[in-house]
Amino acid sequence: MELNTSPQAQPQIPVELNTSPRAQPQIPMELNTSPQVQPPRNLTIFSACKKQNSMALTFDDGPSKFSKTIDQILAQSGAKASFFVNGNNVGCIYDHAEDLRSRYEAGHLIGNHGWGHVHMKTADREQMHDQIGRVEDAMIKILGVKPLYFRPPYGEYNRELVQVLKQRGYRAMVLWSHDSGDSLEEPPPPREIITTYEEYKPKQIILNHESHESTVNEPRRELKVHPHISASQVMPEVIPQLRQRGLEMVSVGECHSASESDPRHWYEVVGPPGTPDSSWTCQGTPGPGEL
Template sequence: MFCSGERIITYFLVIVPLSTLALPQKTLNKTLDDPSIWSPFKNDFDLERISNSQKKTGKASVQTNSLVSYSQPQLSTVPIYTSCSAPNAFSLTFDDGPSAFSSDLDGLMGYAGSKASYFINGNNVGCIYDYADLLKQRFINGHLIGSHTWSHPVLTECSYETIHNELALLENAMIKILGVKPLYFRPPYGAYNDLVLQVLAERGYKGLILWNQDLKDSDSVPQGSPEMIEAFKTFPSQSISLSHETMKTTVAEVMPLAIPDLKSKGYNLISAAACLNQGTNSSEWYTYVQEPSTRDDSWRCS
């Protein structure tokens, strides 16, 4: 899925004689379709009590010579991570699932006694609700489950509202299935901008996790399993590797050899949050919302 168009905000500098400001500020707000235009004015102002010589502070600047002006609020953001900080750590991360190969991958991780990080979609290769039991088991087993949006769009081509919606749909599904909301995010295609970071901050995310080693298993012409296995042998400690649980070759041919090789080097295969020193307890990776829901007619993707 691709988003088109950009969110364009136009700011106007309006010169208004004070004698025409007959309506109170709160009344004016009710006539606006977009209340965020007036977000800097969160408090009531008495225009007559603010003189031109008085020092102005904050997000709003009000003068009594008929000039009303304000600046755009400063954008919020979240940290961006590309590699582990914990010594000897290695984080295997898998995007785009769940899929038909996910159960086999979880079996490999369990057999190795290692933890992975799964950045999942809601409705991409498959529907998240069809894999509810698998996600519950991942959660119980201590793997990190992060957001990768609902439908895998290019977020840099999406509007503010669409970005919020892509995150909210996936969050709502995880709340239904697991009772928790994710706190870590990976953007599809690794594409993000200031608007994406702002929305993540507004929704309470703790970090955007990228990678510093790419298996290239989802390229238009993906590497073969021998090349991918050899690539893993060159990945140093403190790496965050990118691969995809939707790729049969990755799950069936590469990981059964790569995981033992990484462990033989003494690497600790832990979640991305743990390798970033963001906590080893899964309770630190999510916001608890409610008890998991019982499956009903809302558990569907279309």
């Protein structure tokens, strides 16, 4: 397949959402972070929706301190969304176990975004398996399920990553058609992001971030912290605006393919959720950007 790192050049999938907390059907499986998790399956790569009058709001890099606020906004509006989570990036996934459970039970799609938000094209196969498998391990402990949707950090992927995802049994790699710009080093003000949403046509997958704080090393070794934007700042206005235009906010599964409308296709059930213990920690694991 052709390598494509452009945020705008990716494919898609649709789905009817099931808001039942434990109504996700699935095939039980043992947790296994080795390459041979299960026989390879087809992997769909997409960046836009097919369902008419739909819009898929996606949020990367969480969970974070803004998770509860975003979830409340979605609950109040009745919108569904997709979250692609890291394990150890903005925060530690185990510190936000309840946020993940709430999202899962509310019928939002929770996908894998890699443990430490690394550039996957710089990783070898073993490192790819490690980055993906650690998030699977965390979701199995917290939710009892393994995710089957993946979004590569930075939208970057290659043949090796595609093969690894197939080996691990993933159904879809989800990219995006529009980037809200909230993760730029110097992001536009919230009002500008809100206005930009007015220009988005139906059937788009929009990239947002739960929170983003960009730090760069400036000359003279001074640390410059750029303003951070959280999706919680723009969603209260964006969602009503999209509804006024007759758009339905659905998961990336539902927006792309009717065959993926059932949340049972988003995960594989491994067993009941676990109980927190000493293994529920990010200590001793790769940090943000580390392989």
